[in-house]
Every structure is written in structure tokens, then in C-alpha cells.
Amino acid sequence: MSSWDLPPDYPLSSDFVRRLKSALATGDKDMVQELICTEAEPVDAVIELANDDWMKEPSAQLPTGALLGLWTLEYKRELTTPLCIAAAHGHVLCVRHLLSRSADPDASPGGRGALHEACLGGHTACAQLLLQHGADPDLLNAEGLAPLHLCRTPASLGCAQALLEHGATVQLECGPDRVTPLHVAAQHGLDEHAQLYLARGASVDARNGRGETALSAACGAAMRSPDEQARCLRLCALLLRGGAAADARDEDERSPLHKACGRARPSLCTLLLLHGADAGALDYGGASPLARALQTTTCAPPAAQHRTVQALLNYGSPSVWPDAFPKVLRTCAQVPAVVEVLFNSYAQLRVSESWLEVVPEEVYQMHEPFYRSFFALAHTPRCLQHLCRSTIRKLFGKKCFYLVPHLPLPETLQKYLLLEPEGVLR
Structure with missing residues (x-):
């Protein structure tokens, strides 16, 4: 039986979770640290932070989507661990303390491990600690994505560097769309990430499941702010200098130029x-x-x-x-x-x-x-x-x-x- 199927150590109704959620909501770092470092037992305790099981709870207020008929029969819970919480919020001291108590760096009862959380938040120091304690740099989350695929913001560049230094696969194709880290960087206009991946041997014209190259993905991405557009333009120039095919077609025969024109850039x-x-x-x-x-x-x-x-x-x-x-x-x-x-x-x-x-x-x-x-x-x-x-x-x-x-x-x-x-x- 998986951790998902077992009752959590701290269910949503517990006083521990109530205090933890309150501390997280108010940004009370000291209280968060005290709860997950001193009160939570065992060190890899499974904590339930959310429960969308409104179908099994008649008194629950139905979400708007349910009223529109957009509901699911799936039982959904947000399960996590003290280490995941610490990494998600960048609490380096907590991460170090929990690892010193032999917390499992790859535990992911909710489908996402501590390393995934650190990368999503752009917390480089936490990512480095986890990797130094044996976290799998290519561990897939519930969506089939590796930590490198979750480096989606400029702040996550340090995480990407740490992952590659610890053996992450730069050409790993993940998720339902079979995207590489270079595709992810392109979709988010991360020129420095793209430069890092290309320097580590990423294939500039690798195709995802829709037949898109990184250049094609970048040209079709929505970049709203001037800063995002400037970064994306630098990224595309980098890809073209690196030999990207300017006229590569996707599964619909659309070229990067089609997509750039469609985005009015x-x-x-x-x-x-x-x-x-x-x-x-x-x-x-x-x-x-x-x-x-x-x-x-x-x-x-x-x-x-x-x-x-x-x-x-x-x-x-x-x-x-x-x-x-x-x-x-x-x-x-x-x-x-x-x-x-x-x-x-x-x-x-x-x-x-x-x-x-x-x-x-x-x-x-x-x-x-x-x-x-x-x-x-x-x-x-x-x-x-x-x-x-x-x-x-x-x-x-x-x-x-x-x-x-x-x-x-x-x-x-x-x-x-x-x-x-x-x-x-x-």
C-alpha cells in the first residue's frame, strides 16, 4: 500500500495542521520551523494540508466547478512531508535539520518530492542541500516531470545549475508532451537557463510530443511584460546562434514565424x-x-x-x-x-x-x-x-x-x- 492510500499522520482536522496552515498563511517562519522540526513525528510524517473530498462530505461547500458540472469522481488530497514543506518555503535551516535526522530526500506521498518543491520555489540553497544528501536529480513527480522541468522562473537558475552538477539528465524527455528542460526554458523565456542547457549538451532542435523545437515553443509562448519579451528575444537569438532551424515545422506545419506572427511580436x-x-x-x-x-x-x-x-x-x-x-x-x-x-x-x-x-x-x-x-x-x-x-x-x-x-x-x-x-x- 502506498503512502497515498495510508491515513496521514496528521490529517486535515488535526490541531497540528490547523496551526501549521495558519503559520504558513501569515508567514510566521518561526512557528513553521518549530512545528515541522520539533513537533512533527516521525521525521517523514505524512501531513494532509488540503482535502477536496467534497463528494464524501455532505456538509462541504461545493466548488464553483462542481456547480457547472466540471467535477471529478477522483478522491483528491494534498499530502506532503515536513521536508517538502521546508523546501517549498525556502527554510534552509529546517531542511538541514530534517536531513540530519535522516529524512528521506525523495519522499513524495503527494506525488511531489522536496527537490521538486525547492525548484518550483527557486530555493537554490535547499536544492543543494537535498542533492548533497542523495536526492535523485531525475526523480519524476506525479505529472512525470523531473526537477529540471520545474525550473520555470529566473530565480530557479541556481537550482538548475545544482541539478546538472549532481548528474541531472539535460536531455530528459518528460511529461505527456515529452518536453526537455530546453523546451521548458523556451516556454518561459528563460534565456540564461537555455544557455546553461546548451552548454551542457542539450540538443537545440530536439522535438517534443507536438513536433515543436525549443525555438518553436518560445515563439508560441505568451510573453506579456516587456521584460518577458526581451528575455524571450534573447533566448531565440541564442537558439538561432546555436544552430536552431529557423523554419522548423510542428505537427500542424506551423513554423516559428507563424507563431511569432500569431503573438504579434x-x-x-x-x-x-x-x-x-x-x-x-x-x-x-x-x-x-x-x-x-x-x-x-x-x-x-x-x-x-x-x-x-x-x-x-x-x-x-x-x-x-x-x-x-x-x-x-x-x-x-x-x-x-x-x-x-x-x-x-x-x-x-x-x-x-x-x-x-x-x-x-x-x-x-x-x-x-x-x-x-x-x-x-x-x-x-x-x-x-x-x-x-x-x-x-x-x-x-x-x-x-x-x-x-x-x-x-x-x-x-x-x-x-x-x-x-x-x-x-x-
């Missing part, structure tokens, strides 16, 4: 294009990176909403099929710079006054100078300067971004050739 898209990503690649659904960029235009920061579309077109992406332009106008009307960049990628595209119906009146009024110039083209051809631009761009093809800056032209004309928006159409 122009700097990352430009980086991928500079390293040879195919601007015209199609996924299984027939979507191009440009289509993904147009779909997420309104999600991009205001100062960069047109940059991804501009970069893709300057690296040879085919433009949108002319008959589909009204659909693009409907989606991107509130971002006229995107409409302008895309419209200028055609040598000649007939403007229909019926398109006015897809531009909301309030959007038209907000950007009236642009839309007045746009619909004025329904009655007149494009100017000679634009036609010259189109001819040069057609001649340069996919090399526009590289060749235009070498032309003996003023910077303003170079920007014009590279579709820099002006706010009006001529």
Missing part, C-alpha cells in the same frame, strides 16, 4: 526573417505568416502594429489575394498603417466605394485623412512614384530588405521603397 518576426525563415510558408490550414499577422494586428502594441506586416512583405511574403482585401479592411480598419502597408504592396489594386461599408463610421472619422485618401483612389490610378516603387520591389523580390539600403537614394526614399507608412495614400 514584430522584433521576433524580424529576427526569424533575418535567419532565413520562409515568409511565404503555409501551415496545414493554408495560413501564411502574413495571414496570422493580420489576424492579430489589433493585439500588437500601437507603435508596432504594422511592423510585422511590413517586415514580411519586405522579405518576400506574397500579399493577400486581391479579392480578400475587403476582409482584411474589415479586420484591420482601426489600424490604418497596416491597411496602408498592405495596400502599397500591390502595384495597382482597384478600390471599390462599396468597401466603405466595412469601415465603421467611428473608425473612419478617427482616421479621416487616411480613409479620405484611400477612397479617393476609387476614381484615379496610383501615382508614377508608387508604380516605380512597385517595379523596383518586383525586381528585388525577397531581397528588398537587403538591397534597398544599398541604393544611392536618400533615406526617405529608401523607407518609401520599404513600405514605410506615411498616413495617406497617393
Whole structure:
């Protein structure tokens, strides 16, 4: 019978657990230390910190999910040990004391050991102590993940270093998605972790269960804050310098560029294009990176909403099929710079006054100078300067971004050739 099946030494209803939970909730480190180091017996006592067994307790208040029918027949408890609690909260002295009393560093009645807890919390000193006392650096938790896979924050870098120094497997594929530690670092934008793993021999283009490389995982991850985005950009640059395939496809034939465009990250898209990503690649659904960029235009920061579309077109992406332009106008009307960049990628595209119906009146009024110039083209051809631009761009093809800056032209004309928006159409 496993520890999970045995009654806990300290059930949820016990006075010990009540005092422990109170101390943890208030951050009373002294009380936590006293309880788990002096009162808890035996040293590897099983402690029940939570019990979601509302189905067996009629008086229990049902969680919201149950009221929606999202309940499970599974009996769930949070079981732990004094050592796990100490490691999870970074109590180094407690960890040392418990280990000196021969606490089992790999005990995990709740499916997660003390080393897992230390890594999740980024507590390097605790992780080092556990490893020095024989903790298994590749021990899998209940989800099938090793400690390295739980190093998910910048603060956990020291834990990752300690794990590798004690023999952790850098190329270990874990969990239902068969991810490596490098995939985890990529998903969380941890550039220093990635550098550490690559230096220890991690395969830069290893695939997970969905066919993603670390670069693909990084490009598809949600990075919300500027700091997260900056770290992710550094990580992707590191992977590309390390030989990562810029155009590696996942099981849906999506490339890293597809995913970066879907996340509205122009700097990352430009980086991928500079390293040879195919601007015209199609996924299984027939979507191009440009289509993904147009779909997420309104999600991009205001100062960069047109940059991804501009970069893709300057690296040879085919433009949108002319008959589909009204659909693009409907989606991107509130971002006229995107409409302008895309419209200028055609040598000649007939403007229909019926398109006015897809531009909301309030959007038209907000950007009236642009839309007045746009619909004025329904009655007149494009100017000679634009036609010259189109001819040069057609001649340069996919090399526009590289060749235009070498032309003996003023910077303003170079920007014009590279579709820099002006706010009006001529």
C-alpha cells in the first residue's frame, strides 16, 4: 500500500495542521520551523494540508466547478512531508535539520518530492542541500516531470545549475508532451537557463510530443511584460546562434514565424526573417505568416502594429489575394498603417466605394485623412512614384530588405521603397 492510500499522520482536522496552515498563511517562519522540526513525528510524517473530498462530505461547500458540472469522481488530497514543506518555503535551516535526522530526500506521498518543491520555489540553497544528501536529480513527480522541468522562473537558475552538477539528465524527455528542460526554458523565456542547457549538451532542435523545437515553443509562448519579451528575444537569438532551424515545422506545419506572427511580436518576426525563415510558408490550414499577422494586428502594441506586416512583405511574403482585401479592411480598419502597408504592396489594386461599408463610421472619422485618401483612389490610378516603387520591389523580390539600403537614394526614399507608412495614400 502506498503512502497515498495510508491515513496521514496528521490529517486535515488535526490541531497540528490547523496551526501549521495558519503559520504558513501569515508567514510566521518561526512557528513553521518549530512545528515541522520539533513537533512533527516521525521525521517523514505524512501531513494532509488540503482535502477536496467534497463528494464524501455532505456538509462541504461545493466548488464553483462542481456547480457547472466540471467535477471529478477522483478522491483528491494534498499530502506532503515536513521536508517538502521546508523546501517549498525556502527554510534552509529546517531542511538541514530534517536531513540530519535522516529524512528521506525523495519522499513524495503527494506525488511531489522536496527537490521538486525547492525548484518550483527557486530555493537554490535547499536544492543543494537535498542533492548533497542523495536526492535523485531525475526523480519524476506525479505529472512525470523531473526537477529540471520545474525550473520555470529566473530565480530557479541556481537550482538548475545544482541539478546538472549532481548528474541531472539535460536531455530528459518528460511529461505527456515529452518536453526537455530546453523546451521548458523556451516556454518561459528563460534565456540564461537555455544557455546553461546548451552548454551542457542539450540538443537545440530536439522535438517534443507536438513536433515543436525549443525555438518553436518560445515563439508560441505568451510573453506579456516587456521584460518577458526581451528575455524571450534573447533566448531565440541564442537558439538561432546555436544552430536552431529557423523554419522548423510542428505537427500542424506551423513554423516559428507563424507563431511569432500569431503573438504579434514584430522584433521576433524580424529576427526569424533575418535567419532565413520562409515568409511565404503555409501551415496545414493554408495560413501564411502574413495571414496570422493580420489576424492579430489589433493585439500588437500601437507603435508596432504594422511592423510585422511590413517586415514580411519586405522579405518576400506574397500579399493577400486581391479579392480578400475587403476582409482584411474589415479586420484591420482601426489600424490604418497596416491597411496602408498592405495596400502599397500591390502595384495597382482597384478600390471599390462599396468597401466603405466595412469601415465603421467611428473608425473612419478617427482616421479621416487616411480613409479620405484611400477612397479617393476609387476614381484615379496610383501615382508614377508608387508604380516605380512597385517595379523596383518586383525586381528585388525577397531581397528588398537587403538591397534597398544599398541604393544611392536618400533615406526617405529608401523607407518609401520599404513600405514605410506615411498616413495617406497617393
